[in-house]
Amino acid sequence: xxxxxxxxxxxxxxxxxxxxxxxxxxxxxxxxxxxxxxxxxxxxxxxxxxxxxxxxxxxxxxxxxxxxxxxxxxxxxxxxxxxxxxxxxxxxxxxxxxxxxxxxxxxxxxxxxxxxxxxxxxxxxxxxxxxxxxxxxxxxxxxxxxxxxxxxxxxxxxxxxxxxxxxxxxxxxxxxxxxxxxxxxxxxxxxxxxxxxxxxxxxxxxxxxxxxxxxxxxxxxxxxxxxxxxxxxxxxxxxxxxxxxxxxxxxxxxxxxxxxxxxxxxxxxxxxxxxxxxxxxxxxxxxxxxxxxxxxxxxxxxxxxxxxxxxxxxxxxxxxxxxxxxxxxxxxxxxxxxxxxxxxxxxxxxxxxxxxxxxxxxxxxx
Amino acid sequence: xxxxxxxxxxxxxxxxxxxxxxxxxxxxxxxxxxxxxxxxxxxxxxxxxxxxxxxxxxxxxxxxxxxxxxxxxxxxxxxxxxxxxxxxxxxxxxxxxxxxxxxxxxxxxxxxxxxxxxxxxxxxxxxxxxxxxxxxxxxxxxxxxxxxxxxxxxxxxxxxxxxxxxxxxxxxx
Numbered sequence: 001x002x003x004x005x006x007x008x009x010x011x012x013x014x015x016x017x018x019x020x021x022x023x024x025x026x027x028x029x030x031x032x033x034x035x036x037x038x039x040x041x042x043x044x045x046x047x048x049x050x051x052x053x054x055x056x057x058x059x060x061x062x063x064x065x066x067x068x069x070x071x072x073x074x075x076x077x078x079x080x081x082x083x084x085x086x087x088x089x090x091x092x093x094x095x096x097x098x099x100x101x102x103x104x105x106x107x108x109x110x111x112x113x114x115x116x117x118x119x120x121x122x123x124x125x126x127x128x129x130x131x132x133x134x135x136x137x138x139x140x141x142x143x144x145x146x147x148x149x150x151x152x153x154x155x156x157x158x159x160x161x162x163x164x165x166x167x168x169x170x171x172x173x174x175x176x177x178x179x180x181x182x183x184x185x186x187x188x189x190x191x192x193x194x195x196x197x198x199x200x201x202x203x204x205x206x207x208x209x210x211x212x213x214x215x216x217x218x219x220x221x222x223x224x225x226x227x228x229x230x231x232x233x234x235x236x237x238x239x240x241x242x243x244x245x246x247x248x249x250x251x252x253x254x255x256x257x258x259x260x261x262x263x264x265x266x267x268x269x270x271x272x273x274x275x276x277x278x279x280x281x282x283x284x285x286x287x288x289x290x291x292x293x294x295x296x297x298x299x300x301x302x303x304x305x306x307x308x309x310x311x312x313x314x315x316x317x318x319x320x321x322x323x324x325x326x327x328x329x330x331x332x333x334x335x336x337x338x339x340x341x342x343x344x345x346x347x348x349x350x351x352x353x354x355x356x357x358x359x360x361x362x363x364x365x366x
Numbered sequence: 367x368x369x370x371x372x373x374x375x376x377x378x379x380x381x382x383x384x385x386x387x388x389x390x391x392x393x394x395x396x397x398x399x400x401x402x403x404x405x406x407x408x409x410x411x412x413x414x415x416x417x418x419x420x421x422x423x424x425x426x427x428x429x430x431x432x433x434x435x436x437x438x439x440x441x442x443x444x445x446x447x448x449x450x451x452x453x454x455x456x457x458x459x460x461x462x463x464x465x466x467x468x469x470x471x472x473x474x475x476x477x478x479x480x481x482x483x484x485x486x487x488x489x490x491x492x493x494x495x496x497x498x499x500x501x502x503x504x505x506x507x508x509x510x511x512x513x514x515x516x517x518x519x520x521x522x523x524x525x526x527x528x529x530x531x532x533x534x535x536x537x538x539x
Contacts, residue, residue, distance in 0.1 A: 009533050013501040016479035018406035019399055024416050028423060029394055035427045036383070036390060 090240070098232040100124065103199055105236060106176070110193050111243040113183055113272035115146060120176035121201055121230075134201035138181050140194060146181035175203060182323075188248055188270070193240040202229040248272055249329065249365050257339070257359035264293065264339050264359040267319070271365055273329045278337060281319040289344030289353055295322050298336045304328065337361045370504065371396050376439055380430065394423070397440070401447050403502035407494075408451045410483065418454055422447045441509040444499060448513050485535050493528035496521055 020028075095104035101123045109116040115138065138146040187193070249271040257264050268279040276297075284291050297304045304324055338360040344353035371379070371392070379389040401422055406415040425446050433442045486494055492514070499510045507525070511518040 009529060009536065010501070012482065013497070013532075016482050017399065017403035017502040018415070018479075020402045020416070020419070024419075025398060028398070028416075028420050029391065031420065032390060032394065032423055032427055033387060035424055036387075 094236055094238075096234050096236065098234060099230065101201075101230050103201075103234045105197075105238075108238065108240050109243065110183075110240045111273055112188070112248055113275040113277075115181045115183060115193060115195075115240060116178060117181070117197060117238075118176065118178045119199070120174050121203070122174045134177055134199060136177075136179050137198045138179075138195050140187060140196075144184055144186055146184055146187075146195065148179065148181055182275075185270070188272070191242050193238070193242060195238050195240070197236045197238055199234040200230070200232075201234075251363055251365045253363075255361045255363070257361055259357035259359050260355055262342065262355065262357070262359075266337065266361045266363070269337075269363060269365055271329055273327050275326070276324040276328045278322045279319060280322065280339070282342075284318060284344075285342070285355065286344060286353065291342055291344045293320055293322070293339045294341040294343060296338050296340050297324065299328070299331045300333050334362055334364045337363060370440070380433065380439060383430065397443060398423070400440075400503045400505075401443065404444065404447055404498050405451060407483065407486065407498040407502050409454060410487075414454065418447075418450050422450050425450075438506075438509050438512065440503075440505055441512040444503055444505060444509070445513050447503075448495075482532075485532055488535070489528055489531055492516075493524050493531070496524040497528045497532075500525055 090109060091107050092105040095102055101121060104120050104122070106118040106120055108118070117136075117138070121134075136148070140146075183190075183193075251269040252267075255266045257266070262285060263283060265281045266278065267281055268277075270277045278295065278297075280293060282291070282293065304326065338358060340356065340358065342353075342355040342357075344355075376393070379393050383389045383393065398419070402415060402419050405418045405422070406412070409415055409418065422443070426443055429446075433439060486497060489497065495514055496510055499505045499513065500507075505513075507521045508518050510516075511521045514521070516524075
């Protein structure tokens with residue numbers, strides 16, 4: 001196998017690392033020394049008081065249900081965590097073996113907005129997995145696909161979210177993933193989900209660990225020994241009961257907001273216990289850029305933070321779905337939803353256009 | 367890639383930074399190039415890089431007591447750097463109605479590597495972060511995972527794919 005191209009690239013990247021000028025280096029060091037002299041040493045006696053303050057703050061936060069809610073949002077992927085911690089996942093006894101590899105579905109969970117499926121992969125006992133790359137598709141009998149929710153905790157949907165992998169303590173000879181799918185609009189409101197799950201997977205073995213730090217595969221087209229693609233497609237037919245009532249609140253009264261000569265149309269809001277989806281449409285100001293909208297949602301003057309993911313709408317390129325992965329189902333007061341910025345991505349990461357403004361919607365969801 | 371200090375030595379330097387100026391100098395020597403390189407790769411502008419790098423190290427001095435010695439100092443420091451870059455773009459977004467984010471000028475150093483930086487800038491955002499933290503910041507995958515709040519295996523996967531993409535683009539170019 002040819003090691004050279006990757007080595008060259010790694011070397012070039014390291015060589016290209018920008019370096020500070022000697023003048024800047026000298027100047028900043030002097031500033032830091034002055035800052036160090038000016039910064040008082042914190043006495044350890046203050047530590048208990050800080051803990052007391054933290055405890056008081058926690059009590060204040062606990063006094064408000066909504067504040068607790070916001071506090072919890074700071075945790076990665078509250079939707080998945082709540083599934084795990086409340087033990088709502090339904091254990092499954094479904095497994096399939098292909099070519100010496102067994103995929104076992106561990107637990108599933110569905111509510112009015114999402115389907116979560118946890119599964120593990122195991123080959124022979126000597127295989128030590130260091131990375132799993134898997135792809136899954138969930139679809140109903142008529143072919144309607146459940147979109148994969150790529151967001152916090154399920155980034156790229158190829159690995160166990162860190163928190164879950166730490167909690168489940170799976171041994172090294174087993175790997176797995178937790179997938180989170182959205183329920184497509186056409187299937188919202190069902191009491192039961194009848195669907196087919198297809199999985200294909202490849203993985204990296206422990207042989208990779210002999211090179212520390214991680215180095216990439218040698219050559220683009222060579223498949224290294226430690227990279228194993230599992231032949232075959234694993235397929236499961238699932239019947240998953242939907243947790244609780246299939247409660248949905250929705251709003252379809254189109255509102256239009258204008259600012260900076262640009263128009264945003266709020267088309268639809270769907271609120272379930274698992275998530276809230278806003279569908280927005282807009283006319284792009286410059287077709288050379290791929291545009292996304294930065295939102296802010298406030299209820300009773302409190303901003304809902306840190307739980308938002310954006311999903312491009314494949315059917316309507318000028319529309320975007322913004323999803324808050326948090327339970328706002330019981331928030332009955334009027335909502336203020338606004339777009340604070342349009343962000344356009346050009347061909348390079350540094351090539352961005354940003355348009356600040358205020359496109360505000362006041363909505364009451366029945 | 368910057369040389370890393372042994373963890374034991376690093377803990378000693380942090381504990382004695384106020385007693386002995388050489389401790390600050392040693393930490394600074396070890397981390398300045400890495401932090402500077404990472405920030406430059408994210409903002410691509412020398413003056414902004416110097417401003418942000420100063421901000422990061424000043425914050426380091428002011429908040430050093432918040433760092434837990436048993437945890438990675440590099441991950442802690444680069445988390446500050448990562449957030450400073452995010453704040454920089456937020457501020458830039460507020461102060462510019464319609465304007466492109468600054469790109470490198472010919473007066474900047476490292477113009478010879480602009481082609482490589484441009485290729486990196488074409489990568490998806492997450493891969494840009496991973497590759498710059500890895501090669502410019504000299505961080506371990508575990509530390510990158512902590513900063514970006516990703517699974518370590520996801521970091522490895524992003525890194526592998528980023529290098530593959532870069533390699534392919536260089537071959538095509």
